[in-house]
Amino acid sequence: QVDLQESGPGLVRPSETLSLTCTVSGGSIRNYYWTWIRQSPGKGLEWIGRIYDTGSTNYNPSLKSRVSISLDTSRNQFSLHLTSVTAADTAIYFCARVPSDGYNKYFFDSWGPGTLVIVSP
Amino acid sequence: DIQMTQSPSSLSASVGDRVTITCRASQTIDKYLSWYQQKPGKTPKVLIYAASKQSDVTSRFSGSGSGTDFTLTISSLQPEDFATYYCLQTYNTPWTFGQGTTVDIK
Numbered sequence: 001q002v003d004l005q006e007s008g009p010g011l012v013r014p015s016e017t018l019s020l021t022c023t024v025s026g027g028s029i030r031n032y033y034w035t036w037i038r039q040s041p042g043k044g045l046e047w048i049g050r051i052y053d054t055g056s057t058n059y060n061p062s063l064k065s066r067v068s069i070s071l072d073t074s075r076n077q078f079s080l081h082l083t084s085v086t087a088a089d090t091a092i093y094f095c096a097r098v099p100s101d102g103y104n105k106y107f108f109d110s111w112g113p114g115t116l117v118i119v120s121p
Numbered sequence: 122d123i124q125m126t127q128s129p130s131s132l133s134a135s136v137g138d139r140v141t142i143t144c145r146a147s148q149t150i151d152k153y154l155s156w157y158q159q160k161p162g163k164t165p166k167v168l169i170y171a172a173s174k175q176s177d178v179t180s181r182f183s184g185s186g187s188g189t190d191f192t193l194t195i196s197s198l199q200p201e202d203f204a205t206y207y208c209l210q211t212y213n214t215p216w217t218f219g220q221g222t223t224v225d226i227k
Binding site for chain 2: 058106112
């Protein structure tokens with residue numbers, strides 16, 4: 001049973017960079033997409049971006065100029081960096097796994113518990 | 122971007138009721154549609170993927186549809202089913218969620 005766990009600062013100052021890491025245990029990082037999702041307080045879910053085990057990435061255009069996702073296969077981790085944050089980036093950030101076989105049309109089969117990041121002076 | 126429109130945005134129902142939630146895509150997405158349940162303060166959990174395949178959940182949840190119109194049906198609502206439900210399209214990036222449907226107790 002794979003387990004995902006987000007980690008990183010819970011408080012980020014405006015204009016600074018939000019950096020989170022998702023550690024994957026109990027399973028390989030190969031042959032999956034790894035993705036980040038966020039949920040603003042009391043709001044719905046927003047897809048941030050994904051990375052494949054080759055390092056190929058796709059981002060939400062609404063964040064594209066500020067977001068990057070990287071992968072460290074040696075540590076079974078992937079990371080999110082979001083620059084120039086504002087209060088609007090305050091949210092719970094989730095990492096999730098996406099089977100990449102395509103036959104099952106891609107879905108988020110395992111999620112981390114989420115981590116709250118507050119952007120405040 | 123593909124827009125996903127869920128309806129209703131909220132509903133009140135009783136234990137034992139049959140509940141149907143719909144999700145409409147702004148363009149065809151084949152069967153690249155999954156459904157998630159989220160309880161307050163908890164992580165979303167997949168219920169249905171590839172529009173109609175059941176995840177490791179009780180069989181009272183079922184999904185149907187293809188193209189642009191999809192439904193999630195709860196055959197007989199149970200107390201543990203009161204939650205918010207989201208659809209997600211993964212046909213094209215950016216992957217997009219519906220706005221959610223909150224099911225509460227009548």
